Amino acid sequence: MSHQSSMTNYINALIQGLIDGGVRQAVISPGSRSTPVSILLHQCPEVTTYIDVDERSAGFFALGLSKVYQEPVALVCTSGTAAANYLPAISEANQSNLPLVVLTADRPHELRDSGAPQTMNQLNLYGAQVKQFVELALAEDSKEMYQYAYTQGVKSTTLSQVLPMGPVHLNIPLREPLLPDNLLPRPIVKQVNTFIGKTELSSEITNSLSDEWSNKKGVFVVGPSFNQEAINLLIDVSEKLGWPILADPLANIRTFGRKSETISPYYDTYLRYMKKEITPDVIVRFGKSPVSKPLNQWLSSLTGAYYLVESQTEWLDSSKMMTTLIASDEVSLLSQLLSKELLATEDNWLKLFKTLDKLVLETMTKQDETFLSEVMITQVVYQTMTENDQLFVSNSMPIRDLDTYLPVMDTRFSIYGNRGVNGIDGVTSTALGLAARNKEMNTRLLIGDLACFHDTTGLAMAKKYQLPVTIILVNNDGGGIFSMLSQKELPKDLFDDLFATSTGVTFEHVAHMYDIEYVSIHSVSQLHEVLSKKSTKPRFIEVFTNREENADMRRQFQEQVKKAIERDFLC
Amino acid sequence: MSHQSSMTNYINALIQGLIDGGVRQAVISPGSRSTPVSILLHQCPEVTTYIDVDERSAGFFALGLSKVYQEPVALVCTSGTAAANYLPAISEANQSNLPLVVLTADRPHELRDSGAPQTMNQLNLYGAQVKQFVELALAEDSKEMYQYAYTQGVKSTTLSQVLPMGPVHLNIPLREPLLPDNLLPRPIVKQVNTFIGKTELSSEITNSLSDEWSNKKGVFVVGPSFNQEAINLLIDVSEKLGWPILADPLANIRTFGRKSETISPYYDTYLRYMKKEITPDVIVRFGKSPVSKPLNQWLSSLTGAYYLVESQTEWLDSSKMMTTLIASDEVSLLSQLLSKELLATEDNWLKLFKTLDKLVLETMTKQDETFLSEVMITQVVYQTMTENDQLFVSNSMPIRDLDTYLPVMDTRFSIYGNRGVNGIDGVTSTALGLAARNKEMNTRLLIGDLACFHDTTGLAMAKKYQLPVTIILVNNDGGGIFSMLSQKELPKDLFDDLFATSTGVTFEHVAHMYDIEYVSIHSVSQLHEVLSKKSTKPRFIEVFTNREENADMRRQFQEQVKKAIERDFLC
Numbered sequence A, B: 001m002s003h004q005s006s007m008t009n010y011i012n013a014l015i016q017g018l019i020d021g022g023v024r025q026a027v028i029s030p031g032s033r034s035t036p037v038s039i040l041l042h043q044c045p046e047v048t049t050y051i052d053v054d055e056r057s058a059g060f061f062a063l064g065l066s067k068v069y070q071e072p073v074a075l076v077c078t079s080g081t082a083a084a085n086y087l088p089a090i091s092e093a094n095q096s097n098l099p100l101v102v103l104t105a106d107r108p109h110e111l112r113d114s115g116a117p118q119t120m121n122q123l124n125l126y127g128a129q130v131k132q133f134v135e136l137a138l139a140e141d142s143k144e145m146y147q148y149a150y151t152q153g154v155k156s157t158t159l160s161q162v163l164p165m166g167p168v169h170l171n172i173p174l175r176e177p178l179l180p181d182n183l184l185p186r187p188i189v190k191q192v193n194t195f196i197g198k199t200e201l202s203s204e205i206t207n208s209l210s211d212e213w214s215n216k217k218g219v220f221v222v223g224p225s226f227n228q229e230a231i232n233l234l235i236d237v238s239e240k241l242g243w244p245i246l247a248d249p250l251a252n253i254r255t256f257g258r259k260s261e262t263i264s265p266y267y268d269t270y271l272r273y274m275k276k277e278i279t280p281d282v283i284v285r286f287g288k289s290p291v292s293k294p295l296n297q298w299l300s301s302l303t304g305a306y307y308l309v310e311s312q313t314e315w316l317d318s319s320k321m322m323t324t325l326i327a328s329d330e331v332s333l334l335s336q337l338l339s340k341e342l343l344a345t346e347d348n349w350l351k352l353f354k355t356l357d358k359l360v361l362e363t364m365t366k367q368d369e370t371f372l373s374e375v376m377i378t379q380v381v382y383q384t385m386t387e388n389d390q391l392f393v394s395n396s397m398p399i400r401d402l403d404t405y406l407p408v409m410d411t412r413f414s415i416y417g418n419r420g421v422n423g424i425d426g427v428t429s430t431a432l433g434l435a436a437r438n439k440e441m442n443t444r445l446l447i448g449d450l451a452c453f454h455d456t457t458g459l460a461m462a463k464k465y466q467l468p469v470t471i472i473l474v475n476n477d478g479g480g481i482f483s484m485l486s487q488k489e490l491p492k493d494l495f496d497d498l499f500a501t502s503t504g505v506t507f508e509h510v511a512h513m514y515d516i517e518y519v520s521i522h523s524v525s526q527l528h529e530v531l532s533k534k535s536t537k538p539r540f541i542e543v544f545t546n547r548e549e550n551a552d553m554r555r556q557f558q559e560q561v562k563k564a565i566e567r568d569f570l571c
Helices: A003-021 A035-042 A055-069 A087-095 A143-159 A203-213 A228-241 A293-301 A330-338 A347-365 A374-383 A397-405 A427-435 A449-454 A456-464 A480-484 A492-500 A507-513 A524-532 A547-568 B003-021 B035-042 B055-069 B087-095 B143-159 B203-213 B228-241 B293-301 B330-338 B347-365 B374-383 B397-405 B427-435 B449-454 B456-464 B480-484 B492-500 B507-513 B524-532 B547-568
Strands: A025-028 A048-051 A073-077 A100-106 A132-135 A168-173 A218-222 A245-247 A282-286 A305-310 A324-327 A390-393 A414-416 A443-448 A469-475 A517-521 A539-544 B025-028 B048-051 B073-077 B100-106 B132-135 B168-173 B218-222 B245-247 B282-286 B305-310 B324-327 B390-393 B414-416 B443-448 B469-475 B517-521 B539-544
Touching: A003 A035, A003 A143, A003 A168, A025 A035, A025 A055, A035 A073, A035 A100, A035 B492, A048 A055, A055 A073, A055 A087, A055 A100, A055 A414, A055 A427, A055 A456, A087 A100, A132 A143, A143 A168, A203 A282, A203 A330, A218 A228, A228 A245, A228 A330, A347 A547, A374 A397, A374 A443, A374 A469, A374 A524, A374 A547, A390 A397, A390 A427, A397 A443, A397 A480, A414 A427, A427 A443, A427 A449, A427 A456, A427 A469, A443 A449, A449 A456, A449 A469, A449 A507, A449 B456, A456 A507, A456 B449, A456 B456, A480 A492, A480 A547, A492 B035, A507 A517, A507 A539, A507 B507, A517 A524, A524 A539, B003 B035, B003 B143, B003 B168, B025 B035, B025 B055, B035 B073, B035 B100, B048 B055, B055 B073, B055 B087, B055 B100, B055 B414, B055 B427, B055 B456, B087 B100, B132 B143, B143 B168, B203 B282, B203 B330, B218 B228, B228 B245, B228 B330, B347 B547, B374 B397, B374 B443, B374 B469, B374 B524, B374 B547, B390 B397, B390 B427, B397 B443, B397 B480, B414 B427, B427 B443, B427 B449, B427 B456, B427 B469, B443 B449, B449 B456, B449 B469, B449 B507, B456 B507, B480 B492, B480 B547, B507 B517, B507 B539, B517 B524, B524 B539
Parallel strands: A025 A048, A025 A073, A073 A100, A100 A168, A132 A168, A218 A245, A218 A282, A282 A305, A305 A324, A390 A414, A390 A443, A443 A469, A469 A539, A517 A539, B025 B048, B025 B073, B073 B100, B100 B168, B132 B168, B218 B245, B218 B282, B282 B305, B305 B324, B390 B414, B390 B443, B443 B469, B469 B539, B517 B539
Antiparallel strands: none
């Protein structure tokens, strides 16, 4: 058999494995060495492929697809630095437990370490950032080796979805000539089905938990990446126990569309001034670490029984106060609890949180609603979301403002962020991956100028696939978060040089660069109006703000809440 | 002593080590965790610092500085994906033996693997792509630990320069509060001097080499990254032996300003048709692997004695035909040879190469010099270079066209490229690193649209530091090289989707985005005129070309040379 046929069969067997493992989306970057993988995958009827020129953006685009589909997504690139560009997205996928199947083409063994072009050591290239690394054998014409390639494909794809989920890496050495025979059918291999189980507790344990939690003053704290299918169950449990739920915006509970009295949205503000005064007997945390610093500081100060529920079992307890680790699927745990007798705590407990929420809300509504501040932009963004929309929130200030202000909404919509490693790289590309899910859906990205600048090349995908993303760019000419941190005390020149780091980039030109509709916003009402219109195409909405002014406004708001709390509670 | 003071002393001791090891340039990306390193390094009078928001670009900018200064350059970033963005530039530095000292800030040990924000496993983050990884201890207030930090700094920086040179990585765990006391003087440590030796051969060996090479038909093949101080010596030796020098453009021999008869520039063309007809007894190769595929194919077909001279001793012999590895400094080897009796081979040997060069040149001069083709752009670029200018050539087609056409020049100027892993990422940033060396110098970048697109964010440094780089952007709307490879045989839609991958980006907007002067070129004479004017600011010169048309023109030129060679030599 010719080299072309055996290589084609071998790669097709691998692809059959990826498909049987669950791959339905792939992001391919152009290159020569990866030719057989790209062509054969691109031609699969089962797989939707996207082509992204910049591998760094491609990695994050795949991450977005994986987030929104909750499925393994394949990444394909050529050899050399192309593969190195995936490391940021792979690191984020590893920390946020998303299944990526990374396929890097490589020179065959005889061309390695010999000065052959575009060749570097790709073995274990991503080190500890992937769950598994496989160096594939060279293609061979034998039934056994086709089966081997198939097995590597299906096994790696499955492993990426086994808990804890995460990225896997297959390095594929390929010999020239690289063009496959794209008319060959896939070779026949012995196919494998996979059923992936979840972690479940015994009835004895959940009995004991329902006893331990009954008649106690407890709180539920829910961080990012909470299992969406468990939200209703958690609210049911919280209502039975009379416990408040302090839910991060990325837990998607505040925007689940169920206005339960137990959801307390303004903890990020009141917990700044009410730490010792709120002392639960029991704390139960779900999801990843919450964004809110006051919440995390409060958790670290508590001495009650602290249960951490993790389906991925990662022991993410930065508070060091955890007393019990519960390695369990959330749906399973909460369903079991609902079948037990859960006894509520005294009414006053939940009332305390409701009073505090009311107090914060009153201070919020006193703010000037006509001034186009960063928090007002955030508010208009969530107020104008409609049913089933998607919102991606960038790191640094956008997620923090959203955490502070987001109320419990009537409208149900989804909020996403990159909270694995919290980078400001690849944000736009991740949001575009979400938008690719469904062109009828309204997808928004709330982002600052530094993060938007960092992933300028990512916008090529918005243009190429006309992805209907609305980018709300809050341009305060640099890194706004540093005005909220201790670095602000530095001499101005040092602060501006090293931290504020204005890029001076004009984003109107960025929009034009990609033929994307652009609007500059000058009033709250204009922002309302523009966001109330849906768009089926990508568009850029830029709002210019002042870093220092906004930092001051946030401080003033906190000061007002502090006074109100001192007046009503701490006197 | 306060945490602030001991952290400041500890980091200052580390920085003293970097300086004593030879660091004079640093590229810093903004971030919070890296605050003490950034501030203290930024304030060092001995070190020039550059601030680059995008860490991927920052890595390549540092690579450019390291290339042009031949010195270790420090990179500083915060924790998380920021650090992951360095991998492409580190991979290139590793393959091209450039000393980078990578300093990544990290959370302290107690916050790792706990869900603390922006935290991932940074130990051995760059795996095999760095020469050395050091996890620094946490700062402590003790003379011993200051000495330890100093030693790690000076040792790592020194190791990056010991042969084979390459990048090193120091991971620095830092506890809050992060603001250093920038008034503290550096602590007193025991300082170390380092003298780094070179690899030298014994006189017996060089005696034997001069015997082996005398009276033989030999060729010198010189690849990229050749030691510039050895050029004159190599030309002297070649003239004594009567051997041709086949020198890659990146060996900087064709542009050394010494028009020796031994330098044969057009091998990339004539070796396509004259392989078996040119059979040297001795081949001596210096530098990294040459770009020219015909040259490499010819080397693989030869059966003569094949000497590979490597100062970095990497055994880069993709031809598999090497018979002798010479691990030696080039200057030392060539100086020793010049002191021996070197006997020239017969005159006809060099004459053969000169006749072939003449034949190729005649065909070149027959081409239409008014048509704005990609090769004509390349020609105008080198024809208008002036003494001591710098030219950075992108990978893919620009370096190949330059290799084919570049004659032996009267003018001396330097040519650089990223030929370690040959990526099309980070090209602009590397060129900007060169331009930062000297603002009086004329620095040019010859680049295609895909590579230019890939590093769009890199241009922020051109704006910020007003680096006088002239970017000659050859825009053929996609990956031109694939029209020269076997992929061109694919059906048009598949070819366009997966390989040509037009981004459709308008670079005029990219230029405006950064306030960079922009000119679009429509004729050869206009290009001549624009390039003949020097610029002290960054500028963008865009030339639109047609991919297919240019691929055809290259093929036609080769066809004409082939006919001429068949007529004169192979009949």
